[in-house]
Amino acid sequence: MHKLPDIKNDFAGWYNDVVFQAELADHGPVRGTMVIRPYGYALWSEMQSVLDKKIKDTGHHNAAFPLLIPESFLKKEAKHVEGFSPELAIVTHAGGKKLDEPLVVRPTSETVIHYMFAKWLTSWRDLPIKINQWANVVRWELRPRPFLRTTEFFWQEGHTAHATYQEADQEAQLMMSEYVDFAQNYLAIPVITGVKTESERFPGAEKTYTFEAIMPDDKGKALQMGTSHLLNQSFAQAFDMKFQDQDGAIKYPYLTSWGVTTRLIGATVMTHGDDKGLALPPKIAPIQLVMIPILKNNSNNQEVLDVVNRVAKELKQEGIRVHIDADDTKTPGAKFYKWELKGVPLRMEIGPRDIQNGVAMLTDRLGIEKAAVPLDGITVKIQEKLQSIQGELFNRAKAKLENSWFKAEKLAEFGPQMDEHGGLWQTGWCQNSACEQELRKYKAFSRCLLETNHFKQCFYCENPSKGDLLVAKAY
Amino acid sequence: MHKLPDIKNDFAGWYNDVVFQAELADHGPVRGTMVIRPYGYALWSEMQSVLDKKIKDTGHHNAAFPLLIPESFLKKEAKHVEGFSPELAIVTHAGGKKLDEPLVVRPTSETVIHYMFAKWLTSWRDLPIKINQWANVVRWELRPRPFLRTTEFFWQEGHTAHATYQEADQEAQLMMSEYVDFAQNYLAIPVITGVKTESERFPGAEKTYTFEAIMPDDKGKALQMGTSHLLNQSFAQAFDMKFQDQDGAIKYPYLTSWGVTTRLIGATVMTHGDDKGLALPPKIAPIQLVMIPILKNNSNNQEVLDVVNRVAKELKQEGIRVHIDADDTKTPGAKFYKWELKGVPLRMEIGPRDIQNGVAMLTDRLGIEKAAVPLDGITVKIQEKLQSIQGELFNRAKAKLENSWFKAEKLAEFGPQMDEHGGLWQTGWCQNSACEQELRKYKAFSRCLLETNHFKQCFYCENPSKGDLLVAKAY
Numbered sequence: 001m002h003k004l005p006d007i008k009n010d011f012a013g014w015y016n017d018v019v020f021q022a023e024l025a026d027h028g029p030v031r032g033t034m035v036i037r038p039y040g041y042a043l044w045s046e047m048q049s050v051l052d053k054k055i056k057d058t059g060h061h062n063a064a065f066p067l068l069i070p071e072s073f074l075k076k077e078a079k080h081v082e083g084f085s086p087e088l089a090i091v092t093h094a095g096g097k098k099l100d101e102p103l104v105v106r107p108t109s110e111t112v113i114h115y116m117f118a119k120w121l122t123s124w125r126d127l128p129i130k131i132n133q134w135a136n137v138v139r140w141e142l143r144p145r146p147f148l149r150t151t152e153f154f155w156q157e158g159h160t161a162h163a164t165y166q167e168a169d170q171e172a173q174l175m176m177s178e179y180v181d182f183a184q185n186y187l188a189i190p191v192i193t194g195v196k197t198e199s200e201r202f203p204g205a206e207k208t209y210t211f212e213a214i215m216p217d218d219k220g221k222a223l224q225m226g227t228s229h230l231l232n233q234s235f236a237q238a239f240d241m242k243f244q245d246q247d248g249a250i251k252y253p254y255l256t257s258w259g260v261t262t263r264l265i266g267a268t269v270m271t272h273g274d275d276k277g278l279a280l281p282p283k284i285a286p287i288q289l290v291m292i293p294i295l296k297n298n299s300n301n302q303e304v305l306d307v308v309n310r311v312a313k314e315l316k317q318e319g320i321r322v323h324i325d326a327d328d329t330k331t332p333g334a335k336f337y338k339w340e341l342k343g344v345p346l347r348m349e350i351g352p353r354d355i356q357n358g359v360a361m362l363t364d365r366l367g368i369e370k371a372a373v374p375l376d377g378i379t380v381k382i383q384e385k386l387q388s389i390q391g392e393l394f395n396r397a398k399a400k401l402e403n404s405w406f407k408a409e410k411l412a413e414f415g416p417q418m419d420e421h422g423g424l425w426q427t428g429w430c431q432n433s434a435c436e437q438e439l440r441k442y443k444a445f446s447r448c449l450l451e452t453n454h455f456k457q458c459f460y461c462e463n464p465s466k467g468d469l470l471v472a473k474a475y
Numbered sequence: 476m477h478k479l480p481d482i483k484n485d486f487a488g489w490y491n492d493v494v495f496q497a498e499l500a501d502h503g504p505v506r507g508t509m510v511i512r513p514y515g516y517a518l519w520s521e522m523q524s525v526l527d528k529k530i531k532d533t534g535h536h537n538a539a540f541p542l543l544i545p546e547s548f549l550k551k552e553a554k555h556v557e558g559f560s561p562e563l564a565i566v567t568h569a570g571g572k573k574l575d576e577p578l579v580v581r582p583t584s585e586t587v588i589h590y591m592f593a594k595w596l597t598s599w600r601d602l603p604i605k606i607n608q609w610a611n612v613v614r615w616e617l618r619p620r621p622f623l624r625t626t627e628f629f630w631q632e633g634h635t636a637h638a639t640y641q642e643a644d645q646e647a648q649l650m651m652s653e654y655v656d657f658a659q660n661y662l663a664i665p666v667i668t669g670v671k672t673e674s675e676r677f678p679g680a681e682k683t684y685t686f687e688a689i690m691p692d693d694k695g696k697a698l699q700m701g702t703s704h705l706l707n708q709s710f711a712q713a714f715d716m717k718f719q720d721q722d723g724a725i726k727y728p729y730l731t732s733w734g735v736t737t738r739l740i741g742a743t744v745m746t747h748g749d750d751k752g753l754a755l756p757p758k759i760a761p762i763q764l765v766m767i768p769i770l771k772n773n774s775n776n777q778e779v780l781d782v783v784n785r786v787a788k789e790l791k792q793e794g795i796r797v798h799i800d801a802d803d804t805k806t807p808g809a810k811f812y813k814w815e816l817k818g819v820p821l822r823m824e825i826g827p828r829d830i831q832n833g834v835a836m837l838t839d840r841l842g843i844e845k846a847a848v849p850l851d852g853i854t855v856k857i858q859e860k861l862q863s864i865q866g867e868l869f870n871r872a873k874a875k876l877e878n879s880w881f882k883a884e885k886l887a888e889f890g891p892q893m894d895e896h897g898g899l900w901q902t903g904w905c906q907n908s909a910c911e912q913e914l915r916k917y918k919a920f921s922r923c924l925l926e927t928n929h930f931k932q933c934f935y936c937e938n939p940s941k942g943d944l945l946v947a948k949a950y
Contacts, residue, residue: 089543
């Protein structure tokens with residue numbers, strides 16, 4: 001283990017190092033693949049359990065669809081195959097033979113799920129169908145980065161079918177609002193929502209809702225956190241998915257899909273980390289409180305351990321995720337360093353003198369306060385502290401977002417600055433994709449259409465603006 | 476939906492039909508693949524949550540390793556590649572190009588996990604490493620059957636590394652005992668444990684512990700429920716996985732792996748099902764109690780629904796998994812049929828007259844009792860009933876196992892009967908694999924070595940027996 005690269009001057013280096021040193025992940029043997037190590041997987045499991053509850057509470061059921069999809073399925077929706085073809089991993093041989101038809105390792109599951117929906121759907125009584133799957137998917141990445149872009153990643157993908165356009169659109173928006181609640185109130189990451197432009201839409205979507213966050217390198221780079229799609233009717237048509245409606249007519253249903261991925265781990269690392277390492281939001285931290293007994297030679301260490309164990313038991317009963325680090329081969333200083341690196345929100349030290357005084361030393365990861373806290377009633381105190389750390393992380397991230405958000409009229413003026421320093425740029429746009437393409441000259445992309453209409457002219461052609469566009473460099 | 480095939484005369488047809496009609500699973504578009512539908516997935520989730528707790532309580536941590544493994548990795552352990560080669564699915568192209576080295580879709584993860592262990596392991600202080608992963612794996616199946624043998628299946632695979640042979644062997648046995656507890660006390664399936672013969676071992680294992688159950692077609696066919704392996708040292712050597720021991724010497728660790736799969740769903744279906752459909756053990760049933768309000772024209776239906784909702788709320792608070800079927804387009808009879816098919820352990824009907832009498836009609840899936848039960852104190856009554864159904868399922872399965880278990884001296888005598896009717900056959904064996912091969916003439920295999928020594932001679936060559944062998948036809 002070595003010192004982390006400076007977070008201000010080498011954010012990319014800091015990110016890579018902190019992911020490996022905190023043992024969230026490691027490189028797999030195949031380029032672009034990743035091993036999620038136990039600490040990273042525990043973090044993902046905490047995220048999953050919150051999201052899974054949200055998905056079930058909104059009436060969806062988990063299921064599992066096959067990993068391998070006939071290549072011809074992807075070709076049934078023209079934009080879908082065009083969008084995903086460059087990223088596909090293809091199985092050509094299996095069971096010792098060349099396959100008659102190559103199989104695609106799923107990059108996403110619309111095609112195979114729609115094929116199954118078509119088998120199951122006959123009447124309006126079967127609608128809505130509301131399915132979710134937790135799965136691994138494979139997209140061949142040329143520039144992999146742990147969690148942000150990996151050849152294989154984990155996600156949930158929701159897939160639904162509805163009788164009307166309106167109902168499907170409401171569904172896509174509902175799941176977007178669940179994601180936003182998750183990002184802001186669990187990951188403590190403030191986000192911006194909007195609709196993707198046509199060129200940035202999911203391949204085969206009629207409308208893509210997105211939520212985006214700002215990552216804090218320099219003036220900021222955008223990160224797409226997740227998306228929710230109202231799909232083109234062409235999917236239902238391609239898989240001949242039809243139902244008899246109440247009026248007796250045979251109709252195609254309206255479909256949605258929506259997903260978030262292990263990328264959210266990367267977003268959490270980048271948003272809250274600092275020069276000491278990770279800083280995890282208490283609500284999703286695998287360990288919320290690490291307890292470090294201060295053990296000394298010639299002292300009553302057993303008494304200290306007994307108190308630590310008793311307090312830990314009380315805290316666990318209240319649902320607080322506690323870890324005791326009683327490793328006697330390491331100094332307290334080495335332990336402080338380790339658990340700060342791993343971003344544990346709260347640290348408690350208890351030594352013989354603390355016990356005499358009936359207190360424990362409580363230190364938060366954000367450096368807000370280090371204080372002796374009475375052991376009596378400490379559970380409530382810890383719950384309060386965890387809550388205030390959660391709030392403080394969000395507030396700090398919100399301030400960063402606000403400081404990264406700029407308004408500007410002309411690309412020629414803000415483009416060079418955006419290229420050099422990043423930042424989120426709100427500007428006017430004529431909704432012509434030729435103008436949107438100009439952003440690439442500054443290595444930037446449109447992030448989403450905003451609901452505001454602050455600017456009169458397009459940032460490039462100066463024709464009338466049809467609404468504000470948010471523009472940024474992105475991960 | 477049509478009548479299920481007769482379970483006695485066409486067990487295979489019954490099994491297939493009940494899996495599809497109860498909506499546990501459906502066929503995927505690629506031959507041998509399976510879609511696990513929401514009801515089947517909910518059953519798997521209940522199983523997972525029990526197993527996951529057992530795995531964590533015994534000190535293992537979940538992690539995630541890559542799906543795609545370099546083909547060369549499998550070749551590093553000679554028996555491993557020999558065993559798995561015929562079943563592999565191979566990715567030859569990705570990202571629009573032919574790959575320099577083909578990638579294997581994992582049939583199991585020993586190789587990639589050992590590669591990572593080798594990166595992480597340096598000192599005895601790093602041991603034991605105790606990892607588990609919930610994952611999908613692919614093995615090309617020539618004779619697929621839903622849940623029992625599918626091209627892609629789901630499982631947990633535990634992988635551990637230890638300083639000594641003894642500790643690794645204890646680990647392999649410990650996890651076997653956890654599996655047995657799970658099978659018997661949750662799935663209500665009595666099992667037989669033992670060690671696999673050399674020819675039936677996992678490819679690359681030094682010792683394979685197995686637990687086997689008897690499936691009730693005719694006199695019974697064996698089903699391997701899961702295995703736990705102490706691996707050959709050749710795995711650690713192949714991946715150059717070494718550590719410095721306390722004595723300063725550089726050593727190879729001893730490795731284990733162990734897993735159970737979605738096959739356990741198939742085992743549960745076959746063990747307990749009957750001519751009405753599934754019969755699920757209460758401890759892992761997604762729905763433990765279905766409540767059916769009896770609604771009538773010209774009656775106070777709202778009062779009935781209110782009582783049903785109130786009782787359901789009380790039951791849910793006690794952790795009972797309740798579903799209310801208030802669908803007013805279906806008759807009570809159609810609902811009874813549906814929930815019996817789906818194997819829900821208990822059914823409660825409440826109608827206007829029941830409310831006047833302060834009772835509900837309670838019927839169990841096994842046909843033990845149909846009785847009016849006072850609403851007052853009904854939670855405790857239901858808990859008792861669920862417990863007794865769990866016990867009854869186990870006892871019935873145990874009786875079947877005992878009735879399927881035969882002792883016999885000579886293959887020439889029991890072979891034809893085994894071939895025609897199945898059954899578990901305990902016999903003597905010289906431990907020569909040439910004799911073991913003779914079993915195939917009767918389409919049977921050795922299931923495991925037993926600890927008993929009941930027979931003096933080998934079932935085939937009549938040389939002295941080295942211990943009893945259990946022999947059966949198998950799924």
